[in-house]
Amino acid sequence: MAQFDDIDRRILAFLMEDARRSFREIADEVDRSAPTVSNRVERLEELGVIRRFTVDIDRSALSGTNRSLLTVSTAPRTASALGSELADHDAVEHVFRGVGGKVVATVLMSSSDLEHLLSDLSEEFDTADWSVEPLAESKWHPQLGGEDAFGLVCTICGNTISEGGETVEVDSGDRHAVCCSSCATAISEQYERLAAEEETP
Incomplete structure (x- = not known):
């Protein structure tokens, strides 16, 4: 590869x-x-x-609704599910989840709609602390990072892939970049195991 x-x-x-x-x-x-x-x-x-x-569309220019910053502190074990719930909502633009259980999202909706959303989510995530504030400004500039940080990461072990890397294509047609033959074997076995589990009644 x-x-x-x-x-x-x-x-x-x-x-x-x-x-x-x-x-x-x-x-x-x-x-x-x-x-x-x-x-x-x-x-x-x-x-x-x-x-x-x-x-990249500025939805506030089209809809005239408010852009808000939603910050939620919850238990780390429920943060992923909360982030997924927010990401599935049409009015949520970005969702960020920290390792400690904090979830931050930018939301574009009216105050009443936001109130309904928070009411629904509060029932499911009843131990979470919620904070909402109007968003004054938003800038989004994804960067590649420095040249030293540029490299493909192994799907299995997370190491940066060097010259000995391989590409593994699984039955679904997906391709995975791995750093060595051991990781190539590991991902093939992982997919074979999942396929066998799906076939088991």
Whole structure:
């Protein structure tokens, strides 16, 4: 499996800046051919580095409703479920979950709708502490990080993948990047075990 390199990093940076940029434009910037850029983007998609291409919309400009910052302190064991509940709601834009049980979300809805949402969630998560405040400003600038932090991470052990890395394709068609043959075996066995469990009546 080819390692990530500076060309991959630059391609990602250009796409993060403007996902509508054509492969030909990016190719000119990175001094490669358009088919090469296309192949690299496809590989990054297959490996799950690029999840999707999307549009950044300011929904408050369209709806006229309020954007609020919701902060919830709950038990760490229930934080994941709470985060998922919030993320499933159409009016919730971003959800962040800390390791200590804190969940923060940006919400775009009227005061009365927000009150109903909190009332419903409070019944399910009755030990949580809730805090809501109007959001004065929001900035969102995803970054790749420094060059030292750039690298594909093994699906199994979490190590950064070096030259000896492998790509494993499972029966579902999903591809996983792993750092070594041991992790490749581990993920194959994991999927085989899950498949066997599904077949068991």
